Amino acid sequence: MKVLVIGGGGREHALAWRVSQSPRVSRVFVAPGNAGTAEDAENVEILSSDFAGLIQFARQNNVGLTVVGPEAPLATGLVDAFQREGLRVFGPNKAAAQLEASKVFCRDLLRNADVPGADYRTFRNADDAIRYLNEREDSPIVVKADGLAAGKGVVVCTNRQDALDAVNQIARQKVFGPAGDRLLIEERLGGEEASVLAITDGRTIVTLQPAQDHKPAYDGDTGPNTGGMGAYCPTPLIDDERLHWIEEHVLVPTVHAMKRAGRPFYGVLYAGMMITNQGPRVLEFNVRFGDPECQPLLMRLKTDLVDLLEAAVDQRLDEIESLVWDTRPAVCVVMASKGYPGAYETGFPIRGLEEAAKIPGVKVFHAGTALKDGKVISAGGRVLNVTALGDSIPKAKLQAYTAVKAIRWDGAWCRKDISDKAIRHASRAGM
Ligand code: AMP
Ligand code: GLY
Numbered sequence: 001m002k003v004l005v006i007g008g009g010g011r012e013h014a015l016a017w018r019v020s021q022s023p024r025v026s027r028v029f030v031a032p033g034n035a036g037t038a039e040d041a042e043n044v045e046i047l048s049s050d051f052a053g054l055i056q057f058a059r060q061n062n063v064g065l066t067v068v069g070p071e072a073p074l075a076t077g078l079v080d081a082f083q084r085e086g087l088r089v090f091g092p093n094k095a096a097a098q099l100e101a102s103k104v105f106c107r108d109l110l111r112n113a114d115v116p117g118a119d120y121r122t123f124r125n126a127d128d129a130i131r132y133l134n135e136r137e138d139s140p141i142v143v144k145a146d147g148l149a150a151g152k153g154v155v156v157c158t159n160r161q162d163a164l165d166a167v168n169q170i171a172r173q174k175v176f177g178p179a180g181d182r183l184l185i186e187e188r189l190g191g192e193e194a195s196v197l198a199i200t201d202g203r204t205i206v207t208l209q210p211a212q213d214h215k216p217a218y219d220g221d222t223g224p225n226t227g228g229m230g231a232y233c234p235t236p237l238i239d240d241e242r243l244h245w246i247e248e249h250v251l252v253p254t255v256h257a258m259k260r261a262g263r264p265f266y267g268v269l270y271a272g273m274m275i276t277n278q279g280p281r282v283l284e285f286n287v288r289f290g291d292p293e294c295q296p297l298l299m300r301l302k303t304d305l306v307d308l309l310e311a312a313v314d315q316r317l318d319e320i321e322s323l324v325w326d327t328r329p330a331v332c333v334v335m336a337s338k339g340y341p342g343a344y345e346t347g348f349p350i351r352g353l354e355e356a357a358k359i360p361g362v363k364v365f366h367a368g369t370a371l372k373d374g375k376v377i378s379a380g381g382r383v384l385n386v387t388a389l390g391d392s393i394p395k396a397k398l399q400a401y402t403a404v405k406a407i408r409w410d411g412a413w414c415r416k417d418i419s420d421k422a423i424r425h426a427s428r429a430g431m
Helices: 010-020 035-040 051-060 071-075 078-084 094-101 103-112 126-135 160-172 240-260 294-300 305-313 353-357 393-406 420-428
Strands: 002-007 027-032 063-068 120-123 141-145 154-157 183-187 192-200 205-207 216-218 222-225 230-233 267-276 279-286 330-336 362-366 369-372 375-378 382-389
Touching (some): 002 051, 010 027, 010 035, 027 051, 035 369, 051 063, 051 078, 063 305, 094 279, 103 120, 103 183, 103 240, 120 126, 126 183, 141 160, 160 183, 192 305, 294 330, 353 362, 362 393, 382 393, 393 420
Parallel strands (some): 002 027, 002 063
Antiparallel strands (some): 141 154, 192 267, 230 330, 267 279
């Protein structure tokens, strides 16, 4: 079978790499891909917004399964377009992708389904939101644009003035465009975050092992929010008992509520959780694999990924046996361009990739890279996702950072503390 992966980041490199290892797969295409996917699969120069081009390619090349990586094409109906053509595709349709594409839709659904979240209010204009902020007590709060804003539409505020500024930017200046047509103001939850991902066909839910992302740019969780500077899996923050609790109180009621809302959900259901003193609470849902969480997850997944994704597409996930995981944990360190998550330059030649690849247990997934005259150059903010397996989290971390040291380009940097939260947590728990 031929498989098409849509997207061009580290998540899509990991998906293409894992899919290509399936004995049932003859060719893997990635549209548009990057320098790394060009090595492990075949790149196709079609953007994920060009639905007609992608459909034509899938037809002409007899693609048996298409896997959609990023949220934007899901939210704009790529899956609907493929299904109308009778093409097999993994991911939620446009109506179901609202779970990520509208934070108001998500919060209302969770409230109706009694899923633990945060107290919130929604607003259609800046004046009402400002009046509300001025009337309530001055306590920590989170202001969110309703729509997709590349992970930047969430402002965590410590006081009223920060919140007023955020409302002004989102709803008056429209810095995120129409994503700011509606606003959410939420109670600010405290605790540690974890990502719980599951694959569902709308009836059966197969939960993956829990992972933890590192969203702030700098060490010690300081600095501006990013798409994620590193991840590891599994996380000791979520033991089996807590994972079952999240399945029962979060994943199952959400899948049921989506069905009741006439938007049956198929694909990856990704619950961004805050583990508070009162228990786990949903921060939000995503409708696709997390990036970078996907990279350590797929390093560890031994079950044939194609079998799993196909079972979800064909609505027979109940037939899939328990997933098999490498018992070793995996740690993924994101190497970024100087200036990211602000403005950055690209086009720098990257050296040391072959040397890094020789380090045992290491796989370097490419995120923002391109090929120029046969050489790999930087082409984005998050450039490489250096991922390693190890017998313990500290050992996986050491392998990943040993590989990071072998790689060089002008302005390359990374966080130095990826996975330290796990190590701290494990030592507190006496593990
Ligand atoms: P998102 O990119 O939409 O997943 O959200 C970005 C980040 O904002 C989350 O990972 C949290 O760190 C933070 N966040 C979102 N909602 C809340 C909340 N209610 N309380 C505290 N932090 C939040
Ligand atoms: N790593 C966070 C996300 O994929 O949204």
